[in-house]
Amino acid sequence: MAPDGDLDLEELGYAATHKLPQVTLLYWVIKIAATTLGETGGDMFSQTLKFGYFLSTVALFAIFLVSLVAQLRAKSYHPAFYWAVILTTSMAGTTISDFMNRDASAKYLSNGATSLGWGPQGLGIGYPVGAAILSSLLIITFAVWRATGHPFSITKITSFKAEALFWTAILISNTLGTSLGDFLSDSSGLGYAGGAALIAVLIAIIAALYFVEGVPNTVLFWAAFVLTRPLGATVGDYFTKPTIKGGLGLGTYGASAVLAIIMIGGVAWVTLQTRRETKLAVAAAA
Template identity: 45%
Template sequence: MDQDNRHTLGKVAQVTLLFWIAKIAATTLGETAGDAVTMSMKLGYLVGTVIFAALFLAAVAAQIAARRFRPALFWLVIIATTTVGTTLADFCDRSLGIGYAGGSTILVLLLAGSLAWWRLALGSVSIERIDTRKAEIFYWMTILFSQTLGTALGDWFSDPETGLGLGYQGGALAFGAALAVVGGLYFWTRVSRTALFWAAFILTRPLGATVGDFLDKPITSGGLALSRYSASAWLAAAIVAYILLIPQRAERLAPAD
């Protein structure tokens, strides 16, 4: 391993309960902000995807180039992945006509392929092993696929017209229950912590997607019809407050084999 790529501490946030709360807030922000650009501004899914993809590439390049954990930069990349994930999933599902089931299937395969490639290349997909630039690239690529998949899953389960029809509240409860199961497995079993981390990371995205849709979709569709701009502003303010007021720590790296 190159000495320049070795870190005593990792460059990703330590996983705690507050991390997961912030992650859900960030994914909800991704949904409302993505919808604000593509729907409220009427720019469309393709233009929205191009805008947020550019933001993501700039943010992730800065994150990878950074020599230590920078909380604001880390959460900016998380938000960027969830906004581009929102618009990209909507573009595939709706503009390309693939549908929720087709889009979710493709994204499941891409996510599984990303994790498999990462495991084959570096031997581990644990966040305690993100100690090289190559590992960081795999990490963020996998997160991008998981965020995009989460959007497609959230829409598929909750959409009252073209999805499974659980509604936004029903979808949020379903994904919240799935997360509770993952939490139970973490506390009361010896299931792989790495597997549980990625399961929780994937599930928080559709939870955020359904909550975001519940906030800004029309009342006739089961939402609260709140302004996408104001909802996004409040969520962004909450995340900024979290970064500024709550001590941020980097994930510790596992000892080298």
């Protein structure tokens, strides 16, 4: 940002030539709102509406693919497209994680239910095994990404192949984050509030490391990106789960509505800002 508050030429060029956003404080606010909405929204489909983990996963993964195609086909950065993919990976990641880790036991199904939706109830492999599998997949994705020679930095991703690898890592990391968040909330003994507090402390440490010279910003970005997902998972569960289970009992409908308003407001603001930057870039180039 130029000293007088106007955009400098470098920022104008970025707005006009990149497909992925610059990482700012507002970016992380929208990211946390999106991942928390992904948790409450995924649970709304699979549990509240009783579609089940299997059907919800199929439907939400299909929606993710539609949003991904729109993002990949875009020639420049469109905030609505980008954040739609982030949201759909969060929602699909929630139900994929639940399908992998849970089953039809009373531990996961409330009100005496014995089934949830059509199809398989879940693989029931458990959070630790699920997290280990997803962590391995994420490591493999990064290894393949590194082997291609494409940069990891979000500000340097400009090719189709690099962006495809980026979104693959996003989907896996959001699914992994759900498993980690659910493990902290349900199995670690910390509960929803305790799990959210632990993740918040870790994110605060990452934020402090940003100001330490020599620590790669790209490493900090991906660490924060992965950890904001379990933060969203634990906060989402804390909002929606009944008080008897340690939550606030707000339900998936109310919590999802509030989070959607926050996210839509943030994306609308970024969209207006991006359009302004683009207009200024065109005028500067004329």
